[in-house]
Amino acid sequence: MLDKALIGSRRYWxxxxxxxxxxxxGFINYLRxxxxxxxxxxxxxxxxxxxxxxxxxxxxxxxxxAVMLVIPYYLHNYKKxxxxxxxxxxxxVAAVTMCLLFIFVDMGQxxxxxxxxLHPTPNxxxxxxxxxxxxxxxxxxxxxxxxxxxxxxxxxxxxxxxxLIYISIPWAISIHTVTAFLYxxxxxxxxxxxxxxxxxxxxxxxxxxxALLLIVALLVRKYTKFDPGREPIQTVGKIxxxxxxxxxxxxxxxxxxxxxxxxxxHMHSFEYLFAGYEGYGKLVPLxxxxxxxxxxxxxxxxxxxxxxxxTTLVLGALAVFFSLWIDKGFGLVIGGFxxxxxxxxTEYWPTLPExxxxxxxxxxxxxxxxxxxxxxxxxxxxxxxxxVEH
Amino acid sequence: MSLNRREFLKITGLIGLGIxxxxxxxxxxxRVDASEFLSSPESLVAERWAMVVDVNKFKTEEDYRxxxxxxxxxxxxxxxxxxxxxxxxxxxxxxxxxxxEQQNRYLPEWVREKPxxxxxxxxxxxxxxxxxxxKATFKRKDGIVAQDPHRCIGCRFCMAACPYGSRSFNWRDxxxxxxxxxxxxxxxxxxxxxxxxxxxxxxxxGLEPACVEKSNGGLVFGDLADPNSNVRRLLSTHYTIxxxxxxxxxxxxxxxxxxxxxx
Numbered sequence: 001m002l003d004k005a006l007i008g009s010r011r012y013w014x015x016x017x018x019x020x021x022x023x024x025x026g027f028i029n030y031l032r033x034x035x036x037x038x039x040x041x042x043x044x045x046x047x048x049x050x051x052x053x054x055x056x057x058x059x060x061x062x063x064x065x066a067v068m069l070v071i072p073y074y075l076h077n078y079k080k081x082x083x084x085x086x087x088x089x090x091x092x093v094a095a096v097t098m099c100l101l102f103i104f105v106d107m108g109q110x111x112x113x114x115x116x117x118l119h120p121t122p123n124x125x126x127x128x129x130x131x132x133x134x135x136x137x138x139x140x141x142x143x144x145x146x147x148x149x150x151x152x153x154x155x156x157x158x159x160x161x162x163x164l165i166y167i168s169i170p171w172a173i174s175i176h177t178v179t180a181f182l183y184x185x186x187x188x189x190x191x192x193x194x195x196x197x198x199x200x201x202x203x204x205x206x207x208x209x210x211a212l213l214l215i216v217a218l219l220v221r222k223y224t225k226f227d228p229g230r231e232p233i234q235t236v237g238k239i240x241x242x243x244x245x246x247x248x249x250x251x252x253x254x255x256x257x258x259x260x261x262x263x264x265x266h267m268h269s270f271e272y273l274f275a276g277y278e279g280y281g282k283l284v285p286l287x288x289x290x291x292x293x294x295x296x297x298x299x300x301x302x303x304x305x306x307x308x309x310x311t312t313l314v315l316g317a318l319a320v321f322f323s324l325w326i327d328k329g330f331g332l333v334i335g336g337f338x339x340x341x342x343x344x345x346t347e348y349w350p351t352l353p354e355x356x357x358x359x360x361x362x363x364x365x366x367x368x369x370x371x372x373x374x375x376x377x378x379x380x381x382x383x384x385x386x387x388v389e390h
Numbered sequence: 391m392s393l394n395r396r397e398f399l400k401i402t403g404l405i406g407l408g409i410x411x412x413x414x415x416x417x418x419x420x421r422v423d424a425s426e427f428l429s430s431p432e433s434l435v436a437e438r439w440a441m442v443v444d445v446n447k448f449k450t451e452e453d454y455r456x457x458x459x460x461x462x463x464x465x466x467x468x469x470x471x472x473x474x475x476x477x478x479x480x481x482x483x484x485x486x487x488x489x490x491e492q493q494n495r496y497l498p499e500w501v502r503e504k505p506x507x508x509x510x511x512x513x514x515x516x517x518x519x520x521x522x523x524x525k526a527t528f529k530r531k532d533g534i535v536a537q538d539p540h541r542c543i544g545c546r547f548c549m550a551a552c553p554y555g556s557r558s559f560n561w562r563d564x565x566x567x568x569x570x571x572x573x574x575x576x577x578x579x580x581x582x583x584x585x586x587x588x589x590x591x592x593x594x595x596g597l598e599p600a601c602v603e604k605s606n607g608g609l610v611f612g613d614l615a616d617p618n619s620n621v622r623r624l625l626s627t628h629y630t631i632x633x634x635x636x637x638x639x640x641x642x643x644x645x646x647x648x649x650x651x652x653x
Binding site: 036109116183188336 | 550553
């Protein structure tokens with residue numbers, strides 16, 4: 001079926017070439033990083049994780065969110081998701097691949113990465129994260145590919161797929177829980193040391209992932225003749241709405257605990273991110289953009305009129321996605337390192353090579369997504385589900 | 391002979407398995423665990439190594455300089471001259487940064503302004519060891535938190551986990567930034583984490599840690615498990631504090647606080 005990705009319109013190939021160019025630029029910069037060391041990034045002794053690990057954290061959420069389509073379709077027999085559930089699974093494939101690549105580019109000694117398997121260490125959460133992420137990638141490739149294959153042949157999916165699909169549901173929850181545990185179990189990092197971390201991660205994942213899916217599905221509809229249908233899009237919109245409300249609620253819970261208890265360590269990172277701490281506030285404007293986008297998204301999504309209107313629905317989804325990208329793809333990881341264990345501040349901002357490597361990894365993700373979605377659309381065109389356009 | 395698909399898959403599967411098994415066998419055959427090496431008779435041994443820092447014994451800037459230089463020069467610690475790339479094993483900071491949970495604006499001036507030597511605490515419950523995905527950092531039987539820079543993958547999870555900011559990462563090649571190379575101690579490569587090791591290499595030769603040797607009694611090193619050791623004697627006669635004890639890491643570096651009259 002992969003051959004379907006080799007036949008496409010002019011626009012398809014231009015898009016592929018743009019992605020390949022971005023990947024190439026990212027790769028050249030990765031080689032520079034490989035030679036010079038991670039000092040080429042904005043990271044430092046005090047802020048020892050930066051853009052890469054925060055993108056990884058954000059994308060684990062996007063990957064996990066496929067379950068928001070799998071649960072209604074496979075557990076509740078919500079047939080209207082039949083056309084888009086595979087979009088969720090393939091989005092997960094692209095997102096998990098990006099996660100693994102972001103971990104890889106963050107390694108100081110990437111050639112030794114297999115030491116994680118050669119010296120398995122169950123007390124390290126990173127060991128479990130590597131396991132669950134690779135497992136989730138495998139599950140989604142197999143499930144997505146096999147169901148599409150069956151659809152193409154016009155036969156029901158193989159019976160052995162059912163257990164895999166059911167396993168993939170708790171597995172999706174596990175990838176984001178384990179990722180939250182990377183942070184939530186570290187003594188002395190007050191910003192992360194919170195029992196609600198995994199729950200907050202899942203809430204933001206189930207908002208940002210389906211929001212991205214909604215945007216991408218409508219893009220697919222715009223540029224191909226594949227139509228996911230109006231009602232599934234509306235349902236995804238509702239999922240995003242509920243998850244975003246829960247996410248904002250969890251965030252407010254964090255604020256209450258920090259600022260009512262007035263325990264300094266609990267307040268410091270919030271102060272740094274949203275108001276500035278001891279005169280440092282590089283991230284303050286960005287974090288406020290995140291808050292404003294969150295408010296805009298809630299207004300657009302909660303109001304039934306704007307949610308039903310597809311233009312404002314997409315705007316709401318975009319606002320959710322970028323709000324949470326800033327919150328989790330930036331603030332959460334960086335904020336945890338500021339102030340440092342000595343309660344002094346070293347600020348962080350990504351450098352140009354670091355940014356280009358990050359864009360390169362995203363481009364790889366979008367390339368995988370494009371190829372997989374192209375296969376899906378082509379298979380369905382062949383089946384006559386949609387009109388053929390070449 | 392013609393093979394059908396099923397037979398072909400069976401045979402390739404079996405061959406693959408065979409290669410895998412022999413590969414694992416090859417990898418494991420030469421394997422020797424560090425613990426299989428016996429310590430030499432002259433080495434200093436203890437059940438639980440610990441350090442007591444008596445800041446009262448540090449009078450001048452030179453007193454601090456001497457211990458830091460001793461450590462950094464023999465361990466080939468690079469000096470990048472900037473904070474971003476900084477690598478350090480032992481350094482000083484003010485009381486409010488070393489003990490942030492003990493902030494008290496009415497502390498005597500000499501406490502507020504005195505530099506405190508800081509280093510790895512060699513915790514009983516080291517979070518860095520807990521999080522390391524490759525066992526590159528590990529706790530020895532004598533309590534020292536050591537590490538194998540050749541196994542480190544540079545994920546920096548230990549840096550996020552250490553509540554004491556004791557760990558440094560080689561953001562760049564340290565080679566050109568080592569002032570004078572000590573050929574008896576390995577240099578580190580790009581992309582690995584490092585920190586104080588309580589001078590395991592010197593203990594093995596029967597020597598005290600380098601900083602202790604140069605401290606004129608300001609740093610005292612000994613066996614915490616031995617009630618008659620020098621560290622235990624100091625701990626039983628002085629009021630000492632540890633960094634962030636509320637985290638339950640059980641640091642084994644103790645600080646004597648108190649004026650000359652208590653010393």
